Amino acid sequence: MVANLARVVPWLLAALLLAPPALGRELAVGPERMVVVELATVAVLAGSGMPVVLLREPESGELVPIFIGVAEARAILFALRGVETPRPMTHDLLHEVIGKLDGSLERIVVDAIQNNTYHAVLEVRVQPSNRIVHIDARPSDALALAVRAGSEIRVAVAVLQAGRDLAFEGIGRDEVVSALGVTVVEATPELREVLALPDRPGVLVTGARGVAAYSGIAPGTLIVEVNGEAPNTPMAFLVLVSRTPSGHPAVIRYWRDGEEHGLKLPTDVPESEARERLAL
Template structure:
């Protein structure tokens, strides 16, 4: 089958996948805020809205400001946690499938927006770039689906100021022992087995399971033990996130970490790093699996 034929075959599948995820017609509504006014955020982790409450995705604002909770469904929470930790199911789940479909028809998911709250419901939008079209295509979406897809596709996430303000009022709790991302660094708890397998020192800290952007460029790599953030020891992944948030405004986060037998220091901007697609398969590093 030729490539054009494959694309013609995949186009209806894309439409069906969009309907399956609950997306509406692309022309169903306009963005409720100007893209230039929205704030780019970083997916940090998944939590719950109060004790026993519904799941929320926690989004970190740039400049070490607030962490914003957005309500999501249990399926999307699971997809986001799998994406953050690098886990993959034997067969593609819905968001992975849709990402593959977009690639198959030369469509790129560039941005997702969380642009409004109407009747206590968050509204979202996908922004696709299609080959041969100058203008992007925007598709109405549930934010939970859009954010999960953004993680797999490496799209940036932008939130309207009015949504940020409203979401700050939502109380949330982090989940224990789950991967957390900040500054492009993914951290997980470090167990005794991992400490022994990786030859880590007998010091408190959290395990770096992935790094991207400036952190990776500076030499931080999976398997490192993150010892300090701004002079404080992160004993849990959520504490790592809180310490990053406590970085004084206008200053860089100061990190100290152990890697390959040596301690290193690193300064990182608290801006949101450029997103990248989640890996299709978990990296071949069984020693750092949690």
């Protein structure tokens, strides 16, 4: 922890407090060539096992992978699950430092891919000047921080296009997926018994925000249908969501408190908010 602090704090202090308004490189593309996406889950590249993060593009429904490191994949999975580690991970530390310095992470932007390398920027709002500071970052670090902070994620159209042909697969039993503001995991026999869930296909909700939360979906809910089909795994839930026709809401059926309910959820990226965490 001390080593992490010694490495991060001087850099961040210089970035947020001492640099001129034009700190960092300019964005490679303008906002008109970017898309707001939802970070859905961590998967692996088919055939190689390399970790990737899957980004859901709400307009097309496409799921686009971006390569990340193993440590960042672990951090993202912990954040999606709402797990708090005994000691802060690097991304927890950076989030806390930004806050202690009276800054806030407005969004992260993955704005370019050059020579097969992704590039990203942290957009940090600093006080009392209320100005935006751009800090160059690796996308894997930036994405892990965005999930931890609940910040908006924007990706250049060119970056999304570069990843569309990459085949990916789920990570199996430890899968956790977030889509439409709903976070789901596998409904294991043990969880079904503890929560008295029905013996039918579905995935278990561990968190909800935005429209999903307002509409009655809560932790412990079993989602039994997406657009008329039953999701057997978290990845199947994500794929069914991604197949929602453009311009239409996803039709969800779920079981809660002994009754089945239905609702329609917009496919827009839900409003950003920090995720609650549970201690290990």
